[in-house]
Amino acid sequence: MRAVCVLGTGLIGGSLMRAAARAGREVWGTAASDATAAAAVADGFDVTTDTDAALTRAADSDALVVVAVPLTALEPVLRRIDAVAPTCRLTDAVSVKIPVADAVAEFAPQARYVGGHPMAGTAESGWAAGDPDLFGDAAWVVAADDGLDVDVWRDVAELAWACGARVVPSAVDEHDTAVARISHLPHLFAAVLASVGAGEQGDDLALALSASSFADGTRVAGTRPELVLAMCEGNRAALLGAVDDALGRLGAMRGALASTGGLAATVRSGHEARMRWAATREPLALPVSLDGDGVFAELRELGRRGDVVEPWKS
Numbered sequence: 001m002r003a004v005c006v007l008g009t010g011l012i013g014g015s016l017m018r019a020a021a022r023a024g025r026e027v028w029g030t031a032a033s034d035a036t037a038a039a040a041v042a043d044g045f046d047v048t049t050d051t052d053a054a055l056t057r058a059a060d061s062d063a064l065v066v067v068a069v070p071l072t073a074l075e076p077v078l079r080r081i082d083a084v085a086p087t088c089r090l091t092d093a094v095s096v097k098i099p100v101a102d103a104v105a106e107f108a109p110q111a112r113y114v115g116g117h118p119m120a121g122t123a124e125s126g127w128a129a130g131d132p133d134l135f136g137d138a139a140w141v142v143a144a145d146d147g148l149d150v151d152v153w154r155d156v157a158e159l160a161w162a163c164g165a166r167v168v169p170s171a172v173d174e175h176d177t178a179v180a181r182i183s184h185l186p187h188l189f190a191a192v193l194a195s196v197g198a199g200e201q202g203d204d205l206a207l208a209l210s211a212s213s214f215a216d217g218t219r220v221a222g223t224r225p226e227l228v229l230a231m232c233e234g235n236r237a238a239l240l241g242a243v244d245d246a247l248g249r250l251g252a253m254r255g256a257l258a259s260t261g262g263l264a265a266t267v268r269s270g271h272e273a274r275m276r277w278a279a280t281r282e283p284l285a286l287p288v289s290l291d292g293d294g295v296f297a298e299l300r301e302l303g304r305r306g307d308v309v310e311p312w313k314s
């Protein structure tokens with residue numbers, strides 16, 4: 001099993017380290033602060049603030065390097081990769097893929113990079129929030145654009161399976177469009193819903209009456225604002241399209257409510273969409289060979305259908 005070097009030990013990176021270690025992987029990582037590194041070491045993990053030392057070890061052992069820092073912190077990390085382990089096996093856990101791929105091409109162009117995005121998380125953050133079960137049965141996107149390194153693609157897929165996730169292949173542009181609709185837009189809606197529910201300062205009647213529908217709808221509004229800003233602003237072009245779609249639907253709903261008082265079209269459409277979502281919770285796992293031409297085209301089509309890659313037998 002390939003060793004793993006995780007750069008960034010917040011919720012995702014910390015959970016990844018825990019899950020990989022539980023699966024029997026040799027794993028080490030880096031933290032942005034002495035306090036976080038000390039907390040990780042106290043929990044029995046090999047974590048340092050010395051990024052160069054961690055990357056030197058990764059280069060020497062041909063480990064898979066996983067970048068798990070916010071998009072806004074990416075450039076200096078990639079510059080250290082280029083300086084210390086320029087041809088390393090590289091993936092990431094950042095929530096947008098085009099900006100990361102562009103940054104890798106600019107700041108670490110020799111790296112053998114295959115993008116990744118585990119679709120899991122909570123409103124909590126930091127090392128203490130990490131959970132080895134975070135990725136259990138979650139979708140883990142693995143980039144499937146033409147020209148990628150097949151050996152590294154295999155490494156990233158095997159890491160996702162080791163962490164308990166399902167591998168969903170996708171082109172990076174299709175990924176960014178999809179997450180704008182099902183991840184980034186919900187964060188913005190949660191922020192708006194929380195603000196509307198809170199109303200004016202000093203009038204907490206609505207909040208006092210709120211129950212599960214308000215709690216569920218606003219859960220991700222509890223995420224640290226800087227993390228939400230990094231992922232949403234980093235996916236600006238795709239998110240604008242999702243916002244425009246949502247505004248069009250809200251406008252149509254408001255027009256119907258104002259003119260006839262009827263909301264049937266909006267409610268039924270939403271119900272049908274929710275039922276479609278429920279039907280995707282048990283995707284079909286299909287075998288894929290990474291040999292031969294056209295493998296990435298096959299993988300992309302599999303992902304578009306909502307299917308996942310069947311783990312291969314070791």
